Amino acid sequence: MPEHLRRRAAWAGLLTFGPDAIAVGPCALALLGVQGLPWRIMPQAALPGARETRSRDGVLLRQFDDGMTVQRIDGRYVATPDWALAQAVPELDRRHAVALMDSAQQRGLLDGRGLARAHDQARGRRGVARTHSWWELSDRRAESPLETFARLDCQDAGVAPDDLQVVIADDAGEFLARGDLGWRLPGGRWLIAEIDGAEVHAAPEALFHDRRRQNRLVASRGVDVLRFTARDLRSAGHVGAEVRAFLARARGSVRSSTRFRSLSAG
The missing domain is CATH 3.40.1350 (Trna Endonuclease; Chain: A, domain 1)
Structure with missing residues (x-):
């Protein structure tokens, strides 16, 4: 099942970089249970302290976001929904991006203020310019992607x-x-x-x-x-x-x- 594959990609990122690794972007959203991701996502993680470790074994190591908040899921660190959306949306097409916003709101992971905060946190990222109008399209009443x-x-x-x-x-x-x-x-x-x-x-x-x-x-x-x-x-x-x-x-x-x-x- 795609959900299983996405969660496996998220865990691959965490296991590759050890106990301090943080699931970020699409991988964090997969572990948070947010629906609307593409069928396949790239394993990726971040490490605190801006370490000089490089990506390896097919797993992307992302730059640690200053001020990023995390939570623990099954004993591992995962970016909170607002940060995960901020990291993921600039890299996605419109319909997957809006579906993720809808799902995160529908599941109660964040509210309208949290979505606005995610938008602010996305500013300045590569690819974000084309997404600014997307954030206003989200509707928490949608029950599926x-x-x-x-x-x-x-x-x-x-x-x-x-x-x-x-x-x-x-x-x-x-x-x-x-x-x-x-x-x-x-x-x-x-x-x-x-x-x-x-x-x-x-x-x-x-x-x-x-x-x-x-x-x-x-x-x-x-x-x-x-x-x-x-x-x-x-x-x-x-x-x-x-x-x-x-x-x-x-x-x-x-x-x-x-x-x-x-x-x-x-």
Whole structure:
């Protein structure tokens, strides 16, 4: 599993440079449980005291950041979430960077002030200039990296969601389900985009829960549903284009029937 490989890379960095080594950047985020990293990350660590040790055995030794705060995980030193983000974001593409910010906030590892602090700590690093606008895109309501990717795709297509984690109720006001991304339609209706992760199809319990939730959404007379998977998000622009096309049609006429489309079949 990618998560296992990323954690192994983080431990390789720590073990290479001994008990004083500090997991930093993507490796620290992997050990902190933050989601949204690329499939493969480079083993890397830092040593306190600006030692003159060089990178070795395929492990990158990073310069120790003055003022960096650390915590202990399984007996080893790990950069705190704000510093880890500051180190990692300038080296990543936008969607992975924003997914990491979303996950760190969603998991309660830092709040808005902590994210702003991470942004400040990232200033002056190589590659940070292109990332300044990314920090404002983070939303702690995203519950998976795929949701983040889909949200960014729609923003780039000019159809940013009106809301996230949209609560759908029946005519009596009773809770039916919650949708990942939502857009308001004429007549008080909603377009809901459901983002299915790989783990949904791997775990029978999760699959059952997901199907039941989607059945409730489809059964609601006030909801249209588009369903996407990781495959749909491999190519930038696909999800945004599908949503934009649907909204162009739906906002031109009030629909009275509920539709369900699986865009990943085949």
